[in-house]
Amino acid sequence: MVLGSIADGLSRGVEQIGAQLSETFFEPVIRLGVTGLSRSGKTVFITSLVANLMDRGRMPQLRAAASGAIRTAYLQPQPDDTVARFDYETHLAALTGDAPHWPDSTRAVSELRLSFRVQPSGMLGSLGGPRTVHLDIIDYPGEWLLDLTLMEKSYAEWSAGVLERLAGRPEGPAYLSAAQAADATAPHDEAQGRALAEAFTAHLQAARRAGFSDCTPGRFLLPGDLAGSPVVTFAPLPRPDGPPRGSLWREFERRYEAYKAQVVRPFFRSHFARIDRQVVLVDALGAIHAGPQAVEDMRRTMAELLTAFRPGRNRWLAELLLGKRVERILFAATKADHLHHSQHARLTAIMEALLREARDRADFAGATTAAMSIAALRATVETTVEHGGATLDCVKGRLAETGKVAAMYPGELPQDPTRLLSPARQGAERWLDADYQVMGFAPARLNLKPGEGPPHIRLDRAAEFLIGDRLS
Template sequence: MVIGNIADRVIHGVEGIGAGFSEAFFEPVIRLGVTGLSRAGKTVFITSLVANLLDRGRMPGLRAAAEGRIVSAFLQPQPDDTVPRFDYEAHLAALTGPEPFWPEGTRSVSELRLSFRLRESGLLGMFRGPRTLHLDIVDYPGEWLLDLSLMDETYAGWSGAVLERLEGRSEAKAFLAAARAADQQAELDEVAAKALAAEYTACLSSMRAAGYSDCTPGRFLLPGDLAGSPVLTFAPLPETGGRAPRGSLRREMERRFEAYKAQVVTPFFRDHFSRIDRQVVLVDLLGAIHAGPPAVEDLRRAMTGILGAFRPGRTSWLGGLLGMSRVERILFAATKADHLHHTEHAKLTQIMAALMREAKDRADFAGADTAAMAIAALRATVEETVSHKGGALDCVRGRLRADGREAAFYPGELPDNPAALLAPAREGAPDWLGADYEVMEFAPTPLTLRPGEGPPHIRLDRAAEFLIGDRL
């Protein structure tokens, strides 16, 4: 039996190398990871990207489409049998139906395979027929990605950092009181442990609603089938000094923290994240700016932590053959650019680049190509200029999400220098002095798409060119 199991593993290993050889040389695969924290627009991004790669009339910035090298594109079953399929058709119907609405956001890992038939350019195209390239798009919550930073943390270190971060936040007041009142040395009481974990989960949920980004562990907010399990029943506790006795509340919280890393975070890294070779990180930067300097600084720290989880750099040909991946290209995309007039887009891009400077430098040093961009995967507004107090205001007009009314909106001007936002955020300023940045929630508008056209967008073609254009 043991010899049979070993033989099976050898055979499967050889088959894996064979599959890697076939993919590397005959039908190569790009695994594109799409992530971002809550409300960044991951579901809409993937849906619009796929729709615009199938019908490329609005993709002039994608050179392979503009030059006619994409013969066809079509959806196929995803290769991972245990990963749910991204529900592209349902999400597209939600965005393009007669009464369009934003689809439900990402709550777990899903995947979609889009395959291309490509015509070679130049003399090579005269002697070779079309080749096939597969694009596997992997959607996963950014909250889960934040958990990868826990791998190098001890329970005491994580607890201390979290509790320090929560000090002074009104959303954390109830939890901090409960954590300080907990008898850490007492024998574990499961009811008390669940109550403390529930209080911490409510704290995380309130902070996310207030615009904060670094809310770990991520599965507390998106538990899936782990809801109510011991692996999600722990919380940070203040350091008391000395070793807590076996069976005590603190020792059990520490054990469950380690179990969370081993049984939740490690499998996610091994089965999904470690296989990504192109990555787009979507960021609701406008939402953070609207929430204030603390939210912007929290976002900067969270994004830097996310990049610490990546393995940026080039994959060698042998590594690709053996199924080993490194993230070769990373796009930092500030979403909802359609909420601003186009004259503000360059400023939004500059702020995005400055916010990610530390993470970008680390990725660049490792050999990865990085870029920052302001995009809207689905354009929900139109631009117009209105008269106001004898002057002209550059506004956007759209359908309000709250009540469906049409309204013109002037969000204000972003600063020319990103330091005007990032410096107060780093210094801990409670609000923006002399400035007020508003954000309006728009709903998608009814669309009339001509044959061969995907949904309207802003710079989605340029994002696609950066992420996969070199392989097309």
């Protein structure tokens, strides 16, 4: 086991040194990880980002595009032959076709390589010609990212944390009753264990639908070929005194540790360990609509993620990365087009407040972090509506469920983010002085001019933060 770990570490070290030499002397590579919390729009983000990097007419805040430093951008075969290719063409056709619709969501890891011909700036740029810079985009489910927070927790610690917050979450009380009724010291019975795992999975699915962020373990929601295997057949239990060998507690504890060792760690070794930049997409509006408990869950999840991103706080991650760190992390609130532009600053302020508290709780350092509100694909237009003698700033678009065009006034976000965060921290069950609404809009039919990508909100600023410094 020790020799295997040493060999694995040496192998990764040689790979990293080789990659660094290749990037230094030949063609630099930026590896951008894209993931998101529940229903945040990862597929749309990647598709629109790539389209707008290839046709840069809507990217004025990306300095390399505005200055003309990017001469051209084009797709190439990805370097990882064993990873599925992100199906960019199919997703773009879904968003921009005659009957536009949202593409299928992320269910596994995929990758896409976009290459740039860039004219360097400064003295060296004037002496040489354009160079090639590769952007490797790695798309993976946010549910899997959250598993990073499990690695430093024992089964007992994880169980205690989950059970503590079950009472206020969808189908949580039902599972809590089942867990408390189970005799964790009795001999393990596979039928009972499977029933508990299925009940816990049903709770996770309901919680995700309700807008909650922390729904671990992630493979319970997206098991793939692991469905039905022992490694995803466990659940949290109240800790008993002195559980004997062969008991339900001991078997669930063993499977939890196997999940970390055989599912989580290999994923991060193969993919996460090589990421340079990371964007975490967040459906903040959905959480606000769901209520204070969902907002508090999001705040706590962001804090745990930032703690996990800091290798110094995680011995296993420090060993895995061998000194390499994620250099920049963007937390982006998506669906900004569901709000009138007059409220975008308030949504950004809420995200910044969530991120600031996450930094404080995590004592985070080592990477540049930022918060932003964006819409990777703008699906609405702004309008005003007279209602009750007042003029309301609304957004209008085609509803995903009915296809009808409707205007929506989602409610007014507070200027002070603590108006939301304080009730959330205090465990309020609902907002006392506001009612926030969210509608599901379908993509609008587009008529794109030559050289223009799909319409968006601040996607160019997100790109500048994530990769702009590597394109100049």
